[in-house]
Amino acid sequence: MFILPLVAILLGIEFSLVFNRVTHDYEEKLKANYSILVVSKRAISNEEFFSIDPQIADPKPIKKGSIAKEIAKNIGSVSTKEVLKSLPYFYTIHLSNYLSSEEVEHIRKKLLAYSYIKKVETFGESHSSKYNLFIFLKVIFWVFVSLISLVSIFLIIKQMEVWQMAHKERMQIMEVFGASVMLRSGVLFRMGIIDAIISTIISAGLFAGIKYKWADESGIDLLIEKKDILFTTQDLIMMIGVALVIVIIAVIIVTFSNREIRE
Amino acid sequence: MSNVISASNLTLAYDNGKKEVIKNANFQVKKGEFVFITGPSGSGKSTLLKSLYGAIKPTDGSLIVGGLDLNHISKRKLQELRSHMGIIFQDYKLINEWTVAKNVVLPLIIAGYSTDIQQTQAQKLLRHVKLTEQANRYPLELSGGEQQRVGVARALSKNPFLILADEPTGNLDEYSSSVIWDLMENACVQLGATVVVVTHRIPHIFNTPHRRLIIENRGIYEVH
Ligand SMILES: Nc1ncnc2c1ncn2[C@@H]1O[C@H](COP(=O)(O)OP(=O)(O)OP(=O)(O)O)[C@@H](O)[C@H]1O
Ligand SMILES: [Mg+2]
Numbered sequence: 014m015f016i017l018p019l020v021a022i023l024l025g026i027e028f029s030l031v032f033n034r035v036t037h038d039y040e041e042k043l044k045a046n047y048s049i050l051v052v053s054k055r056a057i058s059n060e061e062f063f064s065i066d067p068q069i070a071d072p073k074p075i076k077k078g079s080i081a082k083e084i085a086k087n088i089g090s091v092s093t094k095e096v097l098k099s100l101p102y103f104y105t106i107h108l109s110n111y112l113s114s115e116e117v118e119h120i121r122k123k124l125l126a127y128s129y130i131k132k133v134e135t136f137g138e139s140h141s142s143k144y145n146l147f148i149f150l151k152v153i154f155w156v157f158v159s160l161i162s163l164v165s166i167f168l169i170i171k172q173m174e175v176w177q178m179a180h181k182e183r184m185q186i187m188e189v190f191g192a193s194v195m196l197r198s199g200v201l202f203r204m205g206i207i208d209a210i211i212s213t214i215i216s217a218g219l220f221a222g223i224k225y226k227w228a229d230e231s232g233i234d235l236l237i238e239k240k241d242i243l244f245t246t247q248d249l250i251m252m253i254g255v256a257l258v259i260v261i262i263a264v265i266i267v268t269f270s271n272r273e274i275r276e
Numbered sequence: 277m278s279n280v281i282s283a284s285n286l287t288l289a290y291d292n293g294k295k296e297v298i299k300n301a302n303f304q305v306k307k308g309e310f311v312f313i314t315g316p317s318g319s320g321k322s323t324l325l326k327s328l329y330g331a332i333k334p335t336d337g338s339l340i341v342g343g344l345d346l347n348h349i350s351k352r353k354l355q356e357l358r359s360h361m362g363i364i365f366q367d368y369k370l371i372n373e374w375t376v377a378k379n380v381v382l383p384l385i386i387a388g389y390s391t392d393i394q395q396t397q398a399q400k401l402l403r404h405v406k407l408t409e410q411a412n413r414y415p416l417e418l419s420g421g422e423q424q425r426v427g428v429a430r431a432l433s434k435n436p437f438l439i440l441a442d443e444p445t446g447n448l449d450e451y452s453s454s455v456i457w458d459l460m461e462n463a464c465v466q467l468g469a470t471v472v473v474v475t476h477r478i479p480h481i482f483n484t485p486h487r488r489l490i491i492e493n494r495g496i497y498e499v500h
Contacts, residue, residue, distance in 0.1 A: 183371045189329065191359030192386045 015205060015260055018168035019212035022259065023252045025161040027220055027244070030251075032154055034242040036147075040111050043143060048105040049117070051124060052132040056102050065127070066120050068109050075103035101131060113144060169263060176201065176267050184268070198268040205260030213253045220244035280438055280470040281305040281328065283496075285337030288320065288327050293335045297323045300337065301496035303489060307437075310464045310471045312478055314499070315491035321474040324491065325442050328472065329363055330354045342438060359386055362431030362469075364441035368423045370415040376426050377402065377411040383434040401429040405455060421452025428456050432463055439463060441473045453479065 051057075051072075062072040081096040088096075108117070121133045184197045195202075224243040231237070281304060288298040297320035305311050315321050326332050327339060330346050339346045342357055349357070362383075370379050377398040378385075384394050402408050405425035407418075415423050424444060431439055439460060445453040457479055463469040478488070488499035 182369075183373065186369050186371055187382070187386065189331070189358060189363055189369075190383055190386055191355040191357070191361075193355055196386060 015169065015172055015208040015263065016212045016215070018165040018172065019208060019256050019259065020215050021161055021165040021168070023212055023216035023256060024219065025158050025165070026255060027216060027248055027252065029154075029158050030248060031220075031243055035239055036151060038239060038242065039147070043147070044108060044111050047111075047136075048107050049121070049136075050132075050134040051104040051106060051130060052134075053102045053104065054129040054131060057104065057129075062104075062106060066123055068112065068120065069106050070109040071107040073105050075105060077103060111144065111147075169259065173263050173267055176263075177270060180267070194268060198264055201264045201267060202261070205264045206257065209253065209256035209260045213249070213256050216252055217244070217249050220248070278307055279304045279340070280307050280309075280342060281472070282340040283337065286327075286334055286339055286496075287336035288323050288332060289335045290323075290332075296335075296494060298491065298496065299494040301494075303496050303498075305470060305472060307470055308464065308468050310461070310486045311473070312486055312488045313472065313474045313491065314476055314478065314488060317476070319491040320494070321476075321491055322442050324496070325440050325472070325474055328438075328440055329358055329361055359383060359434070360437050362434070362436035362439040362463075364424075364427050364431045364439070364444045366443035366446045368415070368420075368427045370423055370426055370430075372415050375412050375414060376407060376418070379415065379426055380429045381433055382430055383436075387434060397433060401433055404432075404459060405429045421448045424448055425452055425455055428459055432459060435467055436463075436469055439469050439471045441471070443475055444473065445475070445479070 056074075057072070059072055062069045077097065077100055078093075081093050081100060084096045084100075085091055085093040108120075112120075117135050121135050124130050124133045180201060187197045221244055224240055228237055228240050228243060283304070284302050286298060286301045287296060289296040313321050313324065323332065327334060327346070328341055330341075330349065334347055342360065344353060344357055346354075371382070374382075377395075380401050381389075381394040381398045384397060389397075398411065399408070402411055405428060407422060407425055407429070410418060410422060415426065418426065428444065431441070441460065444456055444460075448456070460471050460473070464471045478486075490497050490499050
């Protein structure tokens, strides 16, 4: 009887877990793909970069040998070595967190404060549009999950009222004949636990289906690529745990709100 | 003989003591007695009976049932006491989702008896109340008189030391009424149970006169 709302809650939780994992992954990817170009008059060590801002990660010098060769060839009168000497140092740096445009701009200013750093290119446009889309998706998703949870909790409360009505008489009669709380509500616990197990099986089955069958057929790259994070054993344990906690709380509330026979 | 029920200066009230139904009443019921409680409608007969199985607590005075002070009784003790009582309600209070046979052995289920004992006891009890045929039916498929016979069988199923009945034959047919009175008389005379019956119409099927108490103007008095 609790199955429908329980399944809704379990699916909501599982969806948010998967969503978190996917977005975390996506965030990592955005981070890895996003880089800032730094042009400097002198060589900068990794430690120097980290001391400028701790969020700077993975600085890499850009090899300029081929550029120098190309320039030397075009000019003719200078050697590659001479060109190399006069060219500034180029670095790409990454960021350890996914930052907003303002924060990126802040780091850019910090870098430019050093006189030997001539230019910092942040490719601001593409960064901020991706970031905004990302935040937008996150907000939409959380609103959706919150709504589902709200409706489910409402359904569970309704269901508890139905249970209360259906079992009130029996529990009161048993109480008059001296039955303990456990004996009176044993049936409810049994039904609740069965409901919890069934809803877990349904929810887990759905995600297992998505993971092992639908993901491959869907043709959605992200799903195929990230199949592993769709559904895990820990998720299963978490689902049954959450379902049991919900039904046990519900049964306890129903049991203790059904008091003595009053005429 | 010892008292099974002993009330002194007993006051029973509703609405947090504002509505007093019984005030400063004194009475005792001895072991093995069969007592009728009468009185006008609304005088507090059902209220008194409810206090005897601990559904409402005295607001004043003391009430001792089966040697236990109902003013200061733990939940566990009250459960224990109730499991040795047989309570019969005017509106039967059967569990409609259970078969007649299962209803009859509710006290045995609560006491944790094996299903074998439950079954043999159910058969025996249903024979006594002449409902052998109806064992596997559900309460709502039975007539009022039949349902009350199930209620009486249930009350007697674990040989209670105290039987409490509230208008057990309220509006039942002659046949069911006589079966019920016979069973209660029997439990009292042969099994030594103490019986307290609330009724406003004392049946005249009894040869020996029974003790009678009347509730009037919030007091409880002996009728001679
Ligand atoms: N739960 C309650 N809350 C408040 N007042 C109550 C409650 N139950 C009964 N009463 C009142 O207590 C008084 C006694 O009620 P009780 O049911 O004990 O009477 P009774 O003698 O059994 O009557 P009857 O013969 O009609 O069954 C009545 O005035 C009744 O209205
Ligand atoms: Mg009454």
